[in-house]
Amino acid sequence: xxxxxxxxxxxxxxxxxxxxxxxxxxxxxxxxxxxxxxxxxxxxxxxxxxxxxxxxxxxxxxxxxxxxxxxxxxxxxxxxxxxxxxxxxxxxxxxxxxxxxxxxxxxxxxxxxxxxxxxxxxxxxxxxxxxxxxxxxxxxxxxxxxxxxxxxxxxxxxxxxxxxxxxxxxxxxxxxxxxxxxxxxxxxxxxxxxxxxxxxxxxxxxxxxxxxxxxxxxxxx
Amino acid sequence: xxxxxxxxxxxxxxxxxxxxxxxxxxxxxxxxxxxxxxxxxxxxxxxxxxxxxxxxxxxxxxxxxxxxxxxxxxxxxxxxxxxxxxxxxxxxxxxxxxxxxxxxxxxxxxxxxxxxxxxxxxxxxxxxxxxxxxxxxxxxxxxxxxxxxxxxxxxxxxxxxxxxxxxxxxxxxxxxxxxxxxxxxxxxxxxxxxxxxxxxxxxxxxxxxxxxxxxxxxxxxxxxxxxxxxxxxxxxxxxxxxxx
Numbered sequence: 001x002x003x004x005x006x007x008x009x010x011x012x013x014x015x016x017x018x019x020x021x022x023x024x025x026x027x028x029x030x031x032x033x034x035x036x037x038x039x040x041x042x043x044x045x046x047x048x049x050x051x052x053x054x055x056x057x058x059x060x061x062x063x064x065x066x067x068x069x070x071x072x073x074x075x076x077x078x079x080x081x082x083x084x085x086x087x088x089x090x091x092x093x094x095x096x097x098x099x100x101x102x103x104x105x106x107x108x109x110x111x112x113x114x115x116x117x118x119x120x121x122x123x124x125x126x127x128x129x130x131x132x133x134x135x136x137x138x139x140x141x142x143x144x145x146x147x148x149x150x151x152x153x154x155x156x157x158x159x160x161x162x163x164x165x166x167x168x169x170x171x172x173x174x175x176x177x178x179x180x181x182x183x184x185x186x187x188x189x190x191x192x193x194x195x196x197x198x199x200x201x202x203x204x205x206x207x208x209x210x211x212x213x214x215x216x217x218x219x220x221x
Numbered sequence: 222x223x224x225x226x227x228x229x230x231x232x233x234x235x236x237x238x239x240x241x242x243x244x245x246x247x248x249x250x251x252x253x254x255x256x257x258x259x260x261x262x263x264x265x266x267x268x269x270x271x272x273x274x275x276x277x278x279x280x281x282x283x284x285x286x287x288x289x290x291x292x293x294x295x296x297x298x299x300x301x302x303x304x305x306x307x308x309x310x311x312x313x314x315x316x317x318x319x320x321x322x323x324x325x326x327x328x329x330x331x332x333x334x335x336x337x338x339x340x341x342x343x344x345x346x347x348x349x350x351x352x353x354x355x356x357x358x359x360x361x362x363x364x365x366x367x368x369x370x371x372x373x374x375x376x377x378x379x380x381x382x383x384x385x386x387x388x389x390x391x392x393x394x395x396x397x398x399x400x401x402x403x404x405x406x407x408x409x410x411x412x413x414x415x416x417x418x419x420x421x422x423x424x425x426x427x428x429x430x431x432x433x434x435x436x437x438x439x440x441x442x443x444x445x446x447x448x449x450x451x452x453x454x455x456x457x458x459x460x461x462x463x464x465x
Contacts, residue, residue, distance in 0.1 A: 054245060055245050055278050055280065055281050055286070056279070056280040056281065057280070057281045057282075058280050058281065058282050059281075059282060059283060086463070087282065087283050088283065088430075088431050088432060088433055088463070089283050089284065089430065089431050090260055090261045090262070090282075090283050090284060090285065091261075092433070094333075094461075094463075130333045130344075130346070132461075135261075138259065138261045138263055138264070139263075140258060140259065140264070148258070150258065150259030150260070150261070150264065159335045159344055160344065161344060161364050161366060167371070167405065168364070168366045168371040169366055170342030170344070170366040184279075184280065184287065220282065
């Protein structure tokens with residue numbers, strides 16, 4: 001009787017252990033299957049934190065310039081100023097600029113030897129304007145055989161204000177400029193601009209043309 | 222001193238390995254992309270990058286991207302060739318140009334207008350914030366230059382655009398501000414005046430391209446003077462604005 005129970009128990013343990021091993025094996029088999037079927041796309045890609053918005057956009061251009069400006073009847077003198085441009089498309093840009101120059105005595109004042117027309121403070125000629133520019137002739141320039149850079153010949157037209165002789169004048173400006181990029185973000189400019197306004201400063205009312213020539217340096221950001 | 226400047230230079234521009242990982246990396250998804258020598262349609266194509274190759278996007282200028290290939294070739298690619306290009310995680314790059322829809326959903330706007338202020342010239346700049354596609358608030362500064370007097374004014378106004386989905390969008394405006402009139406010194410001595418001002422107006426805006434909007438408007442001002450009569454002033458202006 002006891003032996004029978006013993007045999008039964010032995011069989012039971014044997015069966016149980018067999019069952020256990022078979023389960024273990026099968027589970028192992030499943031593991032092997034999973035290892036073999038590697039996903040085509042690995043989901044564990046290191047996601048970069050950088051978004052498209054992080055691409056550095058350089059549509060603004062800040063610059064300084066200096067040159068000569070001829071103020072009608074008041075001589076030619078050094079002019080200097082600053083400009084800020086926003087490039088809307090590859091062709092169109094908008095520019096705000098400010099400049100100042102000191103003017104001289106008119107020929108009449110010098111020759112007649114009479115009382116000066118303007119006080120020293122009023123001789124300061126200041127302007128600001130907002131203009132629309134168009135890169136009409138884009139191109140490339142070459143210096144030697146190793147250096148090439150992009151350039152633009154642009155035309156510009158705008159409105160602004162001139163402060164001169166103790167008065168303010170609505171001013172229209174137009175001109176052309178040449179921009180050469182030294183590298184990705186530095187550019188040099190050559191600009192010619194006419195600033196026209198109407199004044200009765202010397203008696204009769206007339207339109208005066210004030211022609212400016214300047215050289216500038218600007219930075220894209 | 223030389224060593225110090227060298228260290229400073231290195232701190233600013235040095236460590237190229239670090240600089241390499243800074244740029245946005247992408248995988249070309251089009252059959253090929255073309256590298257131009259400059260950021261414009263006319264610049265010649267000097268290099269082609271095939272599908273599947275990795276590129277670094279260094280910077281963007283208007284609709285052009287300066288890219289660097291794995292071999293170190295640098296050039297400019299137009300936005301139309303990059304819209305299908307993917308970033309390294311397989312997501313499409315978000316490089317679309319702004320369009321009319323972006324104008325409707327804009328938040329900030331800036332603009333410049335010039336025109337006629339009852340015979341005098343006027344230049345205005347303004348900034349605006351949009352609460353919805355229909356309602357926005359504006360703050361503007363105007364400089365007035367005339368034959369008899371000069372001046373400036375500051376206005377705050379509310380703009381209502383009833384049909385923002387139209388191609389030419391009409392708008393109505395209502396606002397208030399301050400005007401300063403400075404008569405010219407050559408005339409009889411008159412005192413400078415600062416008065417409160419109110420206005421109603423109407424105008425149109427139309428989306429041009431990119432971030433550009435054309436704007437034309439008429440405003441009727443009432444200057445609340447300290448004299449018996451209030452002055453009425455008509456103003457016509459044309460200009461353009463950008464949105465962000």
